[in-house]
Amino acid sequence: MRRVYFDHGVTTPLDPAVLEEMLPFLKEQFGNPSSFHWFGRPVRKAVEEAREKVAAAIGADPKEIVFTSGGTESVNIAIAGAVTANRNKGNHIITCTVEHHCSLNTCKGLARQGYEVTFVPVDSCGMVNVEQIASAITDRTILINIMHANNEVGTIQPVAEIGRLARERGIIFHTDACASFGKIPVNVEEMGADLLSVSAHKVYGPKGCGALYIRKGTRWSPVFHGGAQERLRRSGTENVPGIVGFGKAAEMAAAGLEEESARLKVLRDRVIRGVLGRFEHVQLTGHPEKRLPNHASFCFKFIEGESMLLSLDMQGVAASSGSACTAGSMEPSHVLTSMGISPVDAYGSLMVTLGKGNSEEEVDYFLETLEPIVKKLREMSPLCAFDHCETEEACISCTARK
């Protein structure tokens, strides 16, 4: 069976060149980078070289990079570390309703501990309004936490404006760049970020490794305590193979960014045009223009996302859904409902995230494969009569069912 991987927003395959860099550190180069002896020294050197590569990829100084276990940890410790260190200044956090759960749940946890959290809403494209963020600021605000790009709908937030706003008001600004890193330019200076989170496995690096950028001079407290690793900011023996792989992946992502983004954008637009042209009762979710170059997301009326995913999987196509019934949550996507999409329509979400190796032929295969799936599932749906057609009689000849 033909296999098509359209789920790069969730994870990416390890690039062979990345694996090559990692292999010595999974085999003979097992020394602890904290060791002073001859076995630790070359490993330390490799870690520091990887740090330079990750720093260069986001326009940072290597000393500002802290390696973590991945995006979730980076986001968690960015937020927790910032509010803990600045508790004497205030207790107010501003974030938005479409953040990844690693942000949202950290903020909700802090709210239970007595912090005040303002969840700024988004518009129908999933975009925050900078003026709304500005008006939410109080003299107790210590952190603004807004993601760079949304993982579910691909909308790119106006982070540079938010960064400027935060800087003017002396507030720490963290942005989760896990979805955007490697797809669009991520530069901590241009974004005005004090803290920024990235993950290796979204850019053809290994799983289990990420980084947190901490701007020099930012008041931030470590969350992990133990040895003196990562300049006391994240204790625990370093995941050396992961870090080395991340360094290579970050270097490659930065080097090929412009060309690959342009290529993906063409494919993405082919997906969007193809879906909107073939199907009725489908809504493109996210911003029509300010969206990640590899990201196409939709809501299909009258059908449920997991059923689409299962059916696509049976034809060899791997995609994603923010649907209720995909593994994990039973709730409709908080991102889609925050954008004003009704829960019943949010259940029909389908996300296509493209990457290296995807081709026009694969896009066409996906579109051809999806057509009978949508038809079949809509024929099975009892929703049509109630949601689309005024009467059941009208529903019998309804185009949504054909």
Next chain:
Amino acid sequence: MYSEKVIEHFSNPRNVGEIPDADGVGEIGNQVCGDITKIFIKVEDNVIKDIKFKTFGCGAAIASGSMLTEMAKGKTIEEALQITNKHVADMLGGLPPQKMHCSNLAADALYKAIEDYKSRQAG
């Protein structure tokens, strides 16, 4: 995640559709995950002669509707009322725990269809 039986019923669901002149129609929706199952029955001499279903839902919901209709077809009303959501799940080789309460609505929809049938008979 799903048993082979679930995948098989999802891929080739039995008894999909509507019965325009149904003797009973029942619909159940789950507020939590949004799944909806609708059952149509045709009854002759107290026996479910024909049964169809429609589902807005995930793989488990579709497979449950398909399995339930197979289980209920040819049964008397009393026998059909003995079918539970657990029976449906068991016949499917089990369902993930969260899907049991979220997507396995078929037996409940059948009860409603039978209730509707009985009320039409009484009316």
